[in-house]
Amino acid sequence: MKNIVIIGNSAAGVAAIEGIRSRDRESKITVISDEAYLAYCRCLISNYLSGTVAEKDLTYRDAKFYKDNNVELLLEKKVERVDSKKKRIILEDKSQISYDSLIIATGSSPKIPKELKGVTKRGVFGFRTIKDTKEIITIASISHTSCVLGGGLIGLKAAYGLNKRKLDVKVIVKSGRILSQIADKTASELFLNCFQKNGIEVMLNTDISEIIGNGDLRAVKLDSGKAIGCSLVIVGKGVAPNIKLISETDIKTDKGILVDESMRTSVNDIYAAGDVAETFDLTADKYENNALWPCAVEQGRIAGLNIAGENIKYTGSLGMNSVDFFGLPLVSMGAFDTELEAASSLDREKNLYKKLVLKGSRLIGALLVGDIRNSGLYLRLIKEKADISKIKDDLLDANLSYAKIAELIKKKEEKIYL
Amino acid sequence: MKKLYYDVSKCLACKSCEIACATGKSASKDLFKAVGEEIKPRSCVIVKTTQGKNFPIACRHCKTHPCVDACIAKALTYDENKKRVIHDKDRCIGCWMCVMVCPYGAIRDNKKLKIPIRCDLCADVDEPRCIKACPVGAIMYLEEEEYDKILADKKSSKKSL
Numbered sequence A: 001m002k003n004i005v006i007i008g009n010s011a012a013g014v015a016a017i018e019g020i021r022s023r024d025r026e027s028k029i030t031v032i033s034d035e036a037y038l039a040y041c042r043c044l045i046s047n048y049l050s051g052t053v054a055e056k057d058l059t060y061r062d063a064k065f066y067k068d069n070n071v072e073l074l075l076e077k078k079v080e081r082v083d084s085k086k087k088r089i090i091l092e093d094k095s096q097i098s099y100d101s102l103i104i105a106t107g108s109s110p111k112i113p114k115e116l117k118g119v120t121k122r123g124v125f126g127f128r129t130i131k132d133t134k135e136i137i138t139i140a141s142i143s144h145t146s147c148v149l150g151g152g153l154i155g156l157k158a159a160y161g162l163n164k165r166k167l168d169v170k171v172i173v174k175s176g177r178i179l180s181q182i183a184d185k186t187a188s189e190l191f192l193n194c195f196q197k198n199g200i201e202v203m204l205n206t207d208i209s210e211i212i213g214n215g216d217l218r219a220v221k222l223d224s225g226k227a228i229g230c231s232l233v234i235v236g237k238g239v240a241p242n243i244k245l246i247s248e249t250d251i252k253t254d255k256g257i258l259v260d261e262s263m264r265t266s267v268n269d270i271y272a273a274g275d276v277a278e279t280f281d282l283t284a285d286k287y288e289n290n291a292l293w294p295c296a297v298e299q300g301r302i303a304g305l306n307i308a309g310e311n312i313k314y315t316g317s318l319g320m321n322s323v324d325f326f327g328l329p330l331v332s333m334g335a336f337d338t339e340l341e342a343a344s345s346l347d348r349e350k351n352l353y354k355k356l357v358l359k360g361s362r363l364i365g366a367l368l369v370g371d372i373r374n375s376g377l378y379l380r381l382i383k384e385k386a387d388i389s390k391i392k393d394d395l396l397d398a399n400l401s402y403a404k405i406a407e408l409i410k411k412k413e414e415k416i417y418l
Numbered sequence B: 001m002k003k004l005y006y007d008v009s010k011c012l013a014c015k016s017c018e019i020a021c022a023t024g025k026s027a028s029k030d031l032f033k034a035v036g037e038e039i040k041p042r043s044c045v046i047v048k049t050t051q052g053k054n055f056p057i058a059c060r061h062c063k064t065h066p067c068v069d070a071c072i073a074k075a076l077t078y079d080e081n082k083k084r085v086i087h088d089k090d091r092c093i094g095c096w097m098c099v100m101v102c103p104y105g106a107i108r109d110n111k112k113l114k115i116p117i118r119c120d121l122c123a124d125v126d127e128p129r130c131i132k133a134c135p136v137g138a139i140m141y142l143e144e145e146e147y148d149k150i151l152a153d154k155k156s157s158k159k160s161l
């Protein structure tokens, strides 16, 4: 019987609870979150913003889950610091909780450029929580024009949501293209087209120099000197892991908290999982902070299982994402934006694009736009580091199948065919 | 719990399973009416041919279900009792995370309906429609132990030949 404390009640924290409870019904589990809500589908706040998903349908785990799993959930409590020497955590209200095992699943927060003049004005938001979204909706209901800073996935999801709310949206992007984390140049052009066609103006190679207003924001000033009147600004300039609370410990960090394949940090009895963790990336062959929902779930579960006495190893993370904007789907995974050998096909008229990146006899990245069939097979070949030389010429074929790749991959207990 | 297994030596890729499946997933559940439906019903099972052999594939309801882990909308859950992945269509937002991670490539996107096409083993009727539809008996609906036994028998009869 252990005393387990989990900081963070989202994808990684919840999966950790499930991991622990699948083996251990006895230990005490305390989960702490500084948010006011039960665990919710964070990725769906843009659907909540657009009005297609109701607030109640954002719930990821309801109150019954915590009761059934005998978890003490402390909401609206912020952990100020971890004291690993005394094996306790100190909350903002100065109360203390001791632990035998600790899981840090504090996720990440939007990067807000502090140096940007006027960034603290009312009406400027990051886009991360239900709370952010509620405030955005309130302003959106009385506002006409809004600006999104940054052309990444989260910024564009916000823009998409505002567009569906019939707001006039302008996306201001410093670089020359959108979605650079999940698309190469060609794919980002297809999506740029798709956004512009659907009435979202994207301004590339443009930066803003100031946010203007008197308390409330009134306009953003571009580096060209021109100003755009607006009453809402959403900053989508990436996220940073929430690691402040461990700054007084010896836990090793890079961008995020470095963990080994058991999800252990460099300090005994402290584990980390999810957006806050930096794990070994399978295709980059180095440590990366892959801040993604499926990674958070897998890492959280492994951390939980290992605390409960298992010895499960994480095979490593992989950048991968799937989105659909205005009916145009995209899936990308691994190293898809490199100079390496690639097989590709493109039909701009039909918005169809497929690219598979090879490194020697291995597939290390895939990017699919329009037709995303079989993407799971590519993921499998990438993850299992399969030798694909035998089927190299058939990789782009829509007729690719499990049966086709079956002899190249590790089939553990997969019973399908006679 | 029972799962679908396929005898590749029998499958002729006649696609009767695909037709029965799509019909079962249509609004009318009638082949001739289904063809005329505004949103064309799609089959969850797909037969693919490789090296001269035909391989049907549909959701395997995996014990490790990566699609459930990847679902950002909690539209997918795993029913431990029934050993099935359950898809709540009302919660689904069509983000295609499940398509991206399916280790069998068995989940596809239905762009019209904005939800994935995934086999639910015909939860609305007693047994999956593809079984009866198969004219050569290539589709089997078995407990895992039954499958193991058939496989073992097949191997030993090969040996004795």
Ligand SMILES: Cc1cc2nc3c(=O)[nH]c(=O)nc-3n(C[C@H](O)[C@H](O)[C@H](O)COP(=O)(O)OP(=O)(O)OC[C@H]3O[C@@H](n4cnc5c(N)ncnc54)[C@H](O)[C@@H]3O)c2cc1C
Residues within 6 Å of the ligand: A007, A008, A009, A010, A011, A012, A013, A032, A033, A034, A035, A042, A043, A044, A045, A046, A077, A078, A079, A080, A105, A106, A107, A108, A127, A128, A129, A154, A157, A242, A245, A273, A274, A275, A276, A291, A292, A293, A294, A296, A321, A322, A323, B072, B095
């Ligand atoms: C709009 C949007 C869209 C997204 N879309 C996708 C997508 O399509 N695909 C995808 O894979 N990912 C997507 N993501 C990313 C995904 O949401 C994250 O990867 C995932 O939420 C990470 O889960 P986590 O448990 O690690 O952390 P988080 O979800 O960030 O949760 C961490 C929790 O810990 C709390 N916390 C932090 N510090 C403290 C503290 N000191 N004390 C107490 N509590 C604390 C936080 O408030 C938060 O509740 C999206 C994110 C957003 C915002």
